[in-house]
Amino acid sequence: MSAHDLPTPGTARAPGPEPGAASRSGSATAPAAGTAGPVASVRGLSVSLQRQGVRSPVLRGVDLDIAPGEIVGLVGESGSGKSVLAMTMLGLLPRSARPVITGSVHAAGTDMLHGTPAQLRAVRRSRLGVIFQDPMTSLNPTMRIGRQITEVTGDSGEAVTLLGAVRVPEPARRMRAFPHELSGGLRQRVMAAIALTGRPRLIVADEPTTALDVTVQAQLLALLADLRREFGCSVLFITHDLAVAAQITDRIAVLYQGRVAEIGPSAQLLHHPTHPYTAGLLGSRLSLSTPRTGALPTLPADGVPVAERLRGCAYHTRCPLVLDRCASQQPPATPVEGTGVLRACWRDSTAVRDIHRAVVPAEGLAAHAGPLGAVHPSPGGSGKPAADLAVEVRALGCRFHSRSGFEPRHTVDALQGVDLDVRAGEALSIVGESGSGKSTLLRVIAGLTRPTAGTVVLRGTAQMVFQDAGSSLTPWLTVGALLRERLRAAKVPPAEAARRTEEVLAAMGLPASVLKVRPGELSGGQRQRVALARAVVVPPTVLLCDEPTSALDASLAASVLNLIREMRRELAMTVVFVTHDLAVARLMGDRIAVMAQGRLVEQGDAHDIVTAPADPRTRALLDAVPRIDVPAARPATGPADRPEAAR
Amino acid sequence: MSGTTRTTGMTGAAGAVDTAGAPLSAVPRRRFALPVGERLRPAGRNVSRVLVALLVLTTLVALLAPVLAPDNPIQPVGDLNLPPLSAHHLLGTDNLGRDLLSRTLIGLRASWFSALAVVAVGLLAGGLLGVVAGAFGGWVDALLMRFTDLFLALPGALVAIAVNAALGPGLLHTLIGVSVVWWPYYARIIRAEVRGLASRPHVEAARLAGAGRLRLIGRHILPGVVPTALVTASLDIGNVVVLLAGLSFLGLGQSAPAPELGADVQNSLYLLLGQWWIPIIPALTVMLLSLIANLGGDALRNLLEGDR
Numbered sequence: 027m028s029a030h031d032l033p034t035p036g037t038a039r040a041p042g043p044e045p046g047a048a049s050r051s052g053s054a055t056a057p058a059a060g061t062a063g064p065v066a067s068v069r070g071l072s073v074s075l076q077r078q079g080v081r082s083p084v085l086r087g088v089d090l091d092i093a094p095g096e097i098v099g100l101v102g103e104s105g106s107g108k109s110v111l112a113m114t115m116l117g118l119l120p121r122s123a124r125p126v127i128t129g130s131v132h133a134a135g136t137d138m139l140h141g142t143p144a145q146l147r148a149v150r151r152s153r154l155g156v157i158f159q160d161p162m163t164s165l166n167p168t169m170r171i172g173r174q175i176t177e178v179t180g181d182s183g184e185a186v187t188l189l190g191a192v193r194v195p196e197p198a199r200r201m202r203a204f205p206h207e208l209s210g211g212l213r214q215r216v217m218a219a220i221a222l223t224g225r226p227r228l229i230v231a232d233e234p235t236t237a238l239d240v241t242v243q244a245q246l247l248a249l250l251a252d253l254r255r256e257f258g259c260s261v262l263f264i265t266h267d268l269a270v271a272a273q274i275t276d277r278i279a280v281l282y283q284g285r286v287a288e289i290g291p292s293a294q295l296l297h298h299p300t301h302p303y304t305a306g307l308l309g310s311r312l313s314l315s316t317p318r319t320g321a322l323p324t325l326p327a328d329g330v331p332v333a334e335r336l337r338g339c340a341y342h343t344r345c346p347l348v349l350d351r352c353a354s355q356q357p358p359a360t361p362v363e364g365t366g367v368l369r370a371c372w373r374d375s376t377a378v379r380d381i382h383r384a385v386v387p388a389e390g391l392a393a394h395a396g397p398l399g400a401v402h403p404s405p406g407g408s409g410k411p412a413a414d415l416a417v418e419v420r421a422l423g424c425r426f427h428s429r430s431g432f433e434p435r436h437t438v439d440a441l442q443g444v445d446l447d448v449r450a451g452e453a454l455s456i457v458g459e460s461g462s463g464k465s466t467l468l469r470v471i472a473g474l475t476r477p478t479a480g481t482v483v484l485r486g487t488a489q490m491v492f493q494d495a496g497s498s499l500t501p502w503l504t505v506g507a508l509l510r511e512r513l514r515a516a517k518v519p520p521a522e523a524a525r526r527t528e529e530v531l532a533a534m535g536l537p538a539s540v541l542k543v544r545p546g547e548l549s550g551g552q553r554q555r556v557a558l559a560r561a562v563v564v565p566p567t568v569l570l571c572d573e574p575t576s577a578l579d580a581s582l583a584a585s586v587l588n589l590i591r592e593m594r595r596e597l598a599m600t601v602v603f604v605t606h607d608l609a610v611a612r613l614m615g616d617r618i619a620v621m622a623q624g625r626l627v628e629q630g631d632a633h634d635i636v637t638a639p640a641d642p643r644t645r646a647l648l649d650a651v652p653r654i655d656v657p658a659a660r661p662a663t664g665p666a667d668r669p670e671a672a673r
Numbered sequence: 674m675s676g677t678t679r680t681t682g683m684t685g686a687a688g689a690v691d692t693a694g695a696p697l698s699a700v701p702r703r704r705f706a707l708p709v710g711e712r713l714r715p716a717g718r719n720v721s722r723v724l725v726a727l728l729v730l731t732t733l734v735a736l737l738a739p740v741l742a743p744d745n746p747i748q749p750v751g752d753l754n755l756p757p758l759s760a761h762h763l764l765g766t767d768n769l770g771r772d773l774l775s776r777t778l779i780g781l782r783a784s785w786f787s788a789l790a791v792v793a794v795g796l797l798a799g800g801l802l803g804v805v806a807g808a809f810g811g812w813v814d815a816l817l818m819r820f821t822d823l824f825l826a827l828p829g830a831l832v833a834i835a836v837n838a839a840l841g842p843g844l845l846h847t848l849i850g851v852s853v854v855w856w857p858y859y860a861r862i863i864r865a866e867v868r869g870l871a872s873r874p875h876v877e878a879a880r881l882a883g884a885g886r887l888r889l890i891g892r893h894i895l896p897g898v899v900p901t902a903l904v905t906a907s908l909d910i911g912n913v914v915v916l917l918a919g920l921s922f923l924g925l926g927q928s929a930p931a932p933e934l935g936a937d938v939q940n941s942l943y944l945l946l947g948q949w950w951i952p953i954i955p956a957l958t959v960m961l962l963s964l965i966a967n968l969g970g971d972a973l974r975n976l977l978e979g980d981r
Contacts, residue, residue: 474877488879498878502896510881511892515883560882 052651063261065092065228066115071129073114074106083336084110086284088130089359092228096263097291099271100306102281104578107265111281112230114138115262116156117146134227155221155259159236161213165205171216172201178223188219191256193249218249225257232264239606240460240650247273248400266579267510268307269652272296280304283340285361290367296654298382300362300375302345305382310581314609314636314651320615321588325581339372343548346381347373358631415601416485416568417448417471423479424466424624439467441477442624448568450485451593453570455615455632457608463624464604467492468570471602486567489560491571492588495553499545504540505556509563516564530563533596534589551582558589565571565597572604587614608651612636620644703851721972728881728907728969731785731962738782742775744930754948765953767937768944776932777958784928784934784962787848788913792906794852799859800902806860807867808890817862821857829854830916837925843929851913864907866898906968911963918959934959 073085081262082592084107092098101530108118117138119125132136134153136145150156166474175185189197205213217339221229231250235243251274254261262353264277265271271278274294279289280303288301301307306325317324327345335343342352357370369375413650424441440463458464469475471482472490492498499508509530513523531538533557545553553576561569571590575583587610594601603614611618611631619629619643628641639645734741743761744750749770750763757765757773764773799821837850858864870876879893920926921935934955941951 128829128830472881488881490878492878494874498874500875500879500893503892508879511884511888512882515885557878557903560878 036156053517061330065094065096065598066090066092066133066262067131068111068115069112069130070112070161071131073119074112074126075119075123077111077123081124081126084284085114086336088281088284088286090279090286090289092260092262094227095254095260095350095440096260096277097251097263099156099275099278100262100264100281101266101271101278101579103266105283106281108281109232111163112232112262112264116150116230117141118150118303146184148319153227154473155218155223156219156276157214157221157229157231157234160234161210161217162205164217165213167205168377170202170204170209172203175216175223178220185219185224188222189216191222191607192216192218192253193220193245203208209242210238211246213236214246218246218253222253222257222259223602226259228262230262230264231251233266234263236265237350238650241271241646243458243652244273244490244650251275265550267652268296268304268311269654272654273652280307285340285370286368287341287614288367288369289359290362290365290369294365294367298365300365300367301371301376302347302373302378302381303341305378306344306346306384307580308654309415310584311654312580312584312587312607312609312613313653314612314648316609316613318632321591322584324584324588342526349373349375388665415447415483416447416450417602418483419444419446419467419471419480419482420476420482420483421445422467422470423481424470424475425478426462428568429538441470444480444624444626445623446619446626446629447579448600448602450567450600451598452617453603453615455611455618456602456604456621457606457611458621459606459647461623462621464621465572466624467602467621468602471568472570484568487567488570489562489564490559490570490572491554491567491574492559494577495557495574496545496550498557498561499553501544501546504542505548505559509541512560512563526563530559533593536631550578554578554582554586555589558586558593560598562597564592565599568600568602569594569605570602573606575610576606590614608647610634611658621648686911689771691789691873696971699851718976721975723811724965724968724972725976727965728973731965732789735785736780736802738778740779742772743890744772744773744775746775746779754951756948757950761924764954766951767941768948773951775933775952776937777921777954779939779957780932780934780955781962783844783918784914784959785910787917788910788962788966791908791917793856793969794848795855795859795909796906798852799856799861800898802856803860803863804867804890804895807864808871808894810868810888814864817860821860824854824857827854827863830919833916834920834923834925842925842927844933847917847926850925851920855909856912858909860903861903863898863902866901867894869873870897871895876943885895904970904974904977906970906975908967909969911966914959920967 030042030289062652063282068088069087071085072083074083076082076083088111089105101113102108104605110234113119114125114127115131115133115138119127127139127476129139134148134383136153138146138149141149143265162176165171172182172185175188176182189200189538194200194215195427200208200212205216206529208216217234224594229250235246236252247270250261252262253259253537261274262595263271263275268278275292277290278292278295280287280295280301282303287303288295288299290300295304296308299308304476309323310325319400321600329604338351338353339345339357345352351372357372357373357460359368359370361368362375371378423439423554425435426438426440442463444463446467449492456464456467466475466489470477471484473484474486474490499505503511506527509527510523517524527541528538531540536552536555536559540548540552540556545556548556569590574590589613590601590603593599601614603611604613605614608618612635617629618632618635620627620635620639620643622643628644629637630640635644636648639648678932696862702979747978748767750772751762751770753766753770754768755762755766757763759765760771762774764777768771785978787826788803802817802821806821833856835850836853840849862868867890869887876889876893879889884893916928917926918938919934921933923941924936925941926936927933938952938959941948944951945953
């Protein structure tokens with residue numbers, strides 16, 4: 027049994043597409059195994075899949091080579107087709123999606139489209155490795171990890187060696203652990219160990235760090251770079267975040283609506299993008315150097331249905347440099363002289379360089395000190411009267427008892443002795459890793475969780491925006507009903523209620539027609555806008571935000587953050603914003619409070635925290651924030667010795 | 674796999690166009706080479722619809738039985754022991770000369786509506802208890818659920834017979850007997866559903882938005898319980914039909930001349946070797962009702978789950 031036959035829900039167990047499934051229009055021949063040719067080679071690949079009876083193209087003519095020992099990043103927003111490309115390369119497209127495939131895909135010398143199921147299994151077993159986003163669903167929860175690895179290696183000694191190779195501490199002891207007993211980072215390392223079995227020539231990593239904390243993410247990225255050096259394998263690294271790709275990749279392919287917009291050496295592509303989409307992605311990335319004042323840069327949202335965009339360049343409806351021909355003619359991939367970059371754009375690359383210069387913020391933090399330019403009753407000071415505090419948290423403790431199965435009950439202190447003041451009108455960001463207690467603190471302030479010690483004083487009313495807008499809106503009620511309920515509870519008279527509903531929808535950029543629609547029919551970004559609308563339709567004193575953008579694509583996230591900032595300015599609200607991302611915390615808060623293991627470890631002016639962190643845990647968080655400006659400013663923990671791009 | 678579902682974000686669009694700009698219809702499709710299981714899937718929804726329609730049809734037949742029945746089910750109307758497919762008597766007559774089609778239709782009506790009544794009472798009583806226990810939690814929950822456990826611990830059929838016997842024969846008394854043992858299942862299932870929904874973010878969000886407790890239960894929790902309750906109840910109708918027929922077979926239930934499926938089997942069982950159709954027809958009817966209820970309930974679940 028190979029690593030890929032492990033009981034992974036969904037695709038990993040599904041059989042590959044039948045050989046007959048693909049029409050044999052691809053003419054490329056397989057590179058002979060063992061020569062210096064690419065480890066994986068994708069030529070003219072088009073894939074269309076069927077979902078709920080509707081067939082639509084997912085990949086539309088993708089070319090990609092991965093050289094031996096090369097790390098290639100595959101970057102794109104959700105829906106760009108990056109995971110489908112990975113699944114096609116592994117021969118793991120689910121048959122239930124009825125894939126129609128044209129083009130050719132060769133991996134480790136095997137034709138992944140026309141090989142027999144036995145051939146595909148053999149090559150997946152011995153030559154390919156895979157790491158998925160969520161190791162909890164990729165590992166068998168009923169088996170000790172030692173057995174799961176040994177099942178692939180066939181030898182427990184080798185399993186221990188592999189666990190050591192992926193830097194799992196005390197590998198021999200961990201062999202006896204069940205997946206749920208390991209942290210997310212360790213589980214992902216176990217997946218890496220399984221992927222390494224048989225010395226694969228290519229590891230496909232599909233968003234392997236998305237579910238991990240930033241510090242753990244940095245460690246895993248370093249591990250992947252080390253593995254490449256030690257084992258000489260290539261890596262196809264899939265991510266939605268350009269900065270994460272910047273950390274370890276040699277080359278980056280930017281995918282947009284199933285086509286490669288641009289592909290080239292990482293440094294070249296990140297510093298001198300030649301496609302407007304890459305420039306837009308770079309420009310809308312929130313980083314530690316994004317200006318704190320003024321609106322955050324966003325990519326324009328796309329209101330045009332996909333099908334109407336595909337005849338020409340799919341990006342033309344969002345592109346600031348659009349030409350007439352963009353709507354009707356597909357731009358071919360053309361090389362940019364002397365850079366190793368291939369781009370698919372009708373515009374001249376110098377035009378793109380100009381918009382990139384215009385949107386990417388100036389480097390350096392010093393220029394952006396000071397408050398966010400929002401309501402400030404008075405500057406902060408130590409001798410303030412308590413009446414100016416919107417939230418007063420004193421010696422707060424929150425202890426959870428867990429009694430799961432037959433294990434002895436144990437207690438978890440989610441909060442311990444937390445003292446926190448939030449001044450009226452202030453924007454405070456709370457930062458910490460998962461499990462640091464930041465969400466619990468917010469829930470206690472909101473009154474959703476009862477503390478076991480200490481007190482919380484909230485002067486005024488509080489409303490909350492949840493992490494997952496989809497689940498925070500009652501699925502069977504219309505948006506109108508949800509808003510009416512809030513207005514009714516606040517005893518707003520009907521005429522006034524109608525006016526406020528209209529106003530709040532306009533402020534959120536939502537059409538009045540959403541009132542008659544249920545949340546399930548809205549997109550992720552629209553749902554979070556609706557959730558925000560419900561929170562502010564009757565302006566609360568304090569707006570509590572629990573990672574409201576962590577589930578959204580970068581360009582959507584920035585627009586929701588802009589809305590929260592606008593609402594705060596207009597309604598003079600106090601905002602408490604919880605996030606795991608220091609870059610976002612800096613943009614959303616006048617002050618930042620850092621939490622670790624249930625305690626408040628540091629708080630202060632946002633600018634000071636980011637430029638001069640006092641606590642080592644703050645520094646760790648700061649070092650782990652992925653940055654585009656690599657390799658010069660790369661932290662020491664990162665993979666320092668990146669070889670030059672393979673071409 | 675999350676990856677694949679994410680990528681299907683763009684699959685909402687029809688009118689596919691491939692890379693070269695040519696319509697996707699130019700690409701050969703595998704329309705005829707699909708695995709059997711998948712080819713059935715769209716058809717499966719239609720089968721489910723037919724089965725749910727059968728549930729409704731059965732209820733209609735039960736409702737219209739007095740109109741549909743060609744003869745008086747209690748009075749002798751023809752020759753004795755006519756076999757099925759006789760002239761004027763589609764299912765024949767029994768040993769007293771009563772029309773079997775009429776007796777079956779009227780018996781079906783009694784069985785079906787009795788089962789619906791028991792399930793409705795169970796759903797209402799158990800549901801109310803379950804909602805209160807689930808929504809309030811704490812000692813209210815503990816008290817109500819231990820009370821429920823007490824009833825669950827009793828042997829259901831025996832208690833139903835005992836209650837029925839104590840009250841005396843009669844359809845109403847049988848229904849009371851069965852209802853007494855039937856509600857605890859609903860209480861349990863609905864309490865679990867309510868508890869699950871109550872901890873969901875949308876309920877917390879509604880609470881923060883200022884919705885009171887009754888409003889939370891009525892608008893943000895109960896509508897989510899309805900699908901489960903409906904499916905459980907419809908799957909249960911078959912069980913109740915069989916239990917009621919069993920009790921009436923044992924002599925409980927409606928008194929003598931009135932047509933009732935269980936009692937009719939019992940009364941004519943001795944004719945099995947001679948006039949076999951007289952006991953077999955009501956027995957088959959019970960089986961059919963139970964089958965329709967079970968298949969219909971399953972189909973309802975498939976349809977409701979597919980909608981989510």
